[in-house]
Amino acid sequence: MKQRFLHIWLIFFIIIFSIFPTLQVHAEKNAEVKNVIFMIPDGFSASYATNYRLYKGKEAVWDTMLVGMHRTYSANTPVTDSAAAATAMATGFKTNNGMISIAPDGKKIKTILEVAKEARKGTGLVATSTITYATPAAFGAHVISRKDESEIAVQYLDNEIDVLLGGGKTYFTSLLESGKQKGYEIVTNKTELSNVKMPQKLLGLFAIEGMVPELDRHLTSEPSLEEMTKVALKMLNQNKAGFFLMVEGSQIDWAGHDNDPAWAMKDIEAFEKAVEIAVDFAKKDKNTLVVIAGDHDNGGMSVGAYDKYDAKLDVLRKVKSSGRYMEMQLDKNRSNAKEILKKHAGIDLTKAEVKRIEQADKPVIAINRIVSERALIGWTTSQHTGVDIPVYAFGPGSELFKGLHDNTDLPKMMAKVMGVNFP
Structure with a gap:
């Protein structure tokens, strides 16, 4: 009788432990998502991902997180620019090339960052371009032309985005005193950034215009994308309601315009280090979603070229x-x-x-x-192309991003997992 009783209990424990991993996965999928980290490697496509894997000699951190693809066309052309692409990824609406979070008819479109702020979440933008450049601008400003970077800077401070880190000092020169009055701590180099004592708001301006390529960063006092991401996460994590953070690896795109493969690979490497910081944060936090998606391809880079079945x-x-x-x-x-x-x-x-x-x-x-x-890398152009772009995701809610999407779907899905109202 005793032996039979033990046998029954043994079967019970085997059943419980066999389904426990499934229960754990289900729990993680349904965990509360307080934070979203949206990471955009500008100009990055499947060919960049493949060449980077060959360059690195092993898988990139995002390879195991591949969940789908997204279409990038803008409202007025099959080949988007960064302004229209970022507008779609920030607002869920298509617009014309060159326009920043304004519809083709001229109406302002609310962004996922603005919706997060209305929900009392922390907000941040990090980039290696000017912080007022097209991609970050689409999340925190509304202008007819992406070239109006001075107006974009004004709108950032008016909207009191909590963390702004990148280049573009020239567009804030007349705004610094106003920024201080609004509570921003202002830093201008790597040392000052590392010594930040966690103020409520932070404005980091590390170059007159865009920051330097990662290959040349050792010649300057500029922080890396990894360092900026780390500080941004520490800052925003002070908000108990959660946060929305956009991090852009801006210069992958600039390397594509120059058809510079070494610059591209090195800036992808710098972006990967920032992704590792974000994913580590998400693993520990348990209620953070990380989404990684380029805004468009640039340069039409090939893997192998010049009539040779090889890549070096x-x-x-x-x-x-x-x-x-x-x-x-x-x-x-x-x-x-x-x-x-x-x-x-x-x-x-x-x-x-x-x-x-x-x-x-x-x-x-x-x-x-x-x-x-x-x-043995080929290029078809020094401009953008219209190919579909990989989407990677990690954390609760990542399963929503499976399949082929439009770029306008991305912010809608982020809003859904955060539980915030989005137009």
């Missing part, structure tokens, strides 16, 4: 400076091109390649094309 991304690991920086090191006649490419890219130029740089209308393009050829 290891070439890019030897590159120590951006093409723009290497161009700046050329002398007046560009007679030192061979020395510059050897020093900064580990490349021994042929006589024909030296001549290409010496005779080029834009030496930076010639330099970047030579580096791309060595790495």
